Amino acid sequence: MPNAILLKKYAELTVKVGVNVQKEQPVVIRATTETKEFVRALTTAAYEAGAKYVYVQWSDDYVGRDTYLHAKVEDLEYVPNYVIEQQKYFLEQGACFISVTSPVPGLNAVLDPVKVQRASVANQKALSFFQTFVMGNKTQWVVVAAPNQVWAEQVFTNLKGTEAVEALWDAIFSASRVTLENDPIEAWNEHNKTLAKHSELLNKLNFKSLHFKNSLGTDLTVELVKNHIWAAGGEVSATGVYFNPNIPTEEAFTMPYKFGTKGRVYATKPLNYQGRLIDGFWLEFKDGKVVDFDAEKEKDTLKNIIEADQNSAYIGEIALISHDSPISNTNILFLNTLFDENASCHMALGRAYPMNIKGGLEASIEELEKQGYNHSIVHVDFMFGSSDMEIIGEQYDGSKVKIFENGNFII
């Protein structure tokens, strides 16, 4: 069990700074049974902050694995109407959404990746209206993490059982700026100010494209959409509420131009996708699209991401993080994108965030697509930052500005 005071602070941070629940607003928590103690703390914190009703959508990765293993793919692909009705109900009620991520790395390694992918694609399609709503910041949402034993033992390979779990709790608290001494809410207000400075500067520089280069072999140009917006830290929902979609977060990110990525990028951290760990991989882009790729481990799983739909071979996000960020400096490989993406420059295959372009939150998907926004059922981040990463931005007048040297922001 984690320290009760820290757990309470973390829950309050999630509720007040993460989703910033409003008086009389319903709250939906998505979590696995492994994280029940944290969910209970979240529920209490949400009601204390004035939530109207807390709905918990529980799942269990072991039950899920068994279902993927035994059920027919047709049955896995079928989404009963009540599932859609439920999500519509939450949206109609104006709920905000807390997702508690607690992956069990390797759990699904026994599964047929094609079967998993078919099921996953069918479900994402059926609930696409929901993803569009949430990723379009129509309401407040947050992704936070809580440990489970298997995950903890893979992060801290020298520890076992509750010791590993407690170590992972400590790492999560620390990465999320939750300590016994501080007021995490105040710490986040400060942190958001710092992040805002980065994004403001990047917005002022208004780059046409970014060029990434390191000794691993990465040599990649990413064109940005015109009128792109760099975002970092807190955001404002369409309903006018300031919230923080990720705890923790260290990134400044924006929208690439769908057809403007070219060259090769080497991943620098493994990618946990559907319980499988893709490792040692690279992607080659032409006109924005992945035209070649390889992986030392789980190449088929990588292929499944790239081929999820007709736009999952294009990227939807490019994010800059200094190599000596607080999370990176823990030297912990969390095996969880929420943390690892905040320790390294990363990009996402698939769907872009409408907020990353001027007027994006009010625009239709069609209007966004005309401007080079990528629409996909997936959004999968992977990390490619390194200690020797160099990034040079090119402006519309052709002038170049070095942004990163030796892996870190220099502007």
Next chain:
Amino acid sequence: MPNAILLKKYAELTVKVGVNVQKEQPVVIRATTETKEFVRALTTAAYEAGAKYVYVQWSDDYVGRDTYLHAKVEDLEYVPNYVIEQQKYFLEQGACFISVTSPVPGLNAVLDPVKVQRASVANQKALSFFQTFVMGNKTQWVVVAAPNQVWAEQVFTNLKGTEAVEALWDAIFSASRVTLENDPIEAWNEHNKTLAKHSELLNKLNFKSLHFKNSLGTDLTVELVKNHIWAAGGEVSATGVYFNPNIPTEEAFTMPYKFGTKGRVYATKPLNYQGRLIDGFWLEFKDGKVVDFDAEKEKDTLKNIIEADQNSAYIGEIALISHDSPISNTNILFLNTLFDENASCHMALGRAYPMNIKGGLEASIEELEKQGYNHSIVHVDFMFGSSDMEIIGEQYDGSKVKIFENGNFII
């Protein structure tokens, strides 16, 4: 953690003897997050037995308590349409139902019982179609138990933590005829034969009424419906599948005539209802209805049961169990009706089982009510058996047969 072999045997027993899942039949499991290990074992066992799909409806008593505490009663009473759609979907798919009971005694003692009752009644009304379907044996269903720490520590007051949990697992396994040495499925086939003998004899005797008397003050006559059926152990669903609705079970039970109970009955075990422990209570009946009652503890909660709707003051079940039954002989007060009701004669306030009258499974509620069936949104069992219970049955020709002496069957 329970012994893995016993857990697997218990899960298989539940799946094969409890619901007797058929090839390609969906299975719905209702359980709390506290019982996740058992739910995982059940899921595996269900798929291995040929289940088409396993749906788990998780809940968490601590989240539930917080919701009852903080949400407005109007919001608690409101049942969104997706909840109803979900149950309808399960019924349409021909699913069978496994309920894992794992009460946390005393958890809800802080709650306003009136608020809990209003919410509970509204929910039961909205899902009444579902209860009618399941209690009418239209499909297979089973109630089984799994421990949680709070419950275990209240049953074994001299033990703490995992020791208490393991002791409760052992007691549950043992009461359910699951041992390392035996084949529980075979043991249940034998057990069902013995139970069938009891019910066959009682059916042959075809009593008009039963008279209960003991030194505590119980002096009660329970008239039975004409054409009543005594049931015990396994039952056959409307779809023709043999199943066992309770694991464990020791009872022979039938349907009282709604307006034919008179006299006073003293409970002999506490009753755990909605997280509150009603204790030291008695009920006085006239023309089938509770006309007076008292309780040393939680009288208001007892009142809430009796006043849940216009028929919850009438009884719907009368059940006979020898005082020296295997569960009674453990001398463990389980604080859970599933076990305690099998250690003692009991009756239920509220809804009767249609199967307990000839043609009942095919009859409409209206047709059943004409014969003296009691229809209610609640069905709450309470125990009144004792070591000196005497039961005399009266037949239609006026002849009397002593059925119980000193708490035990003597026929």
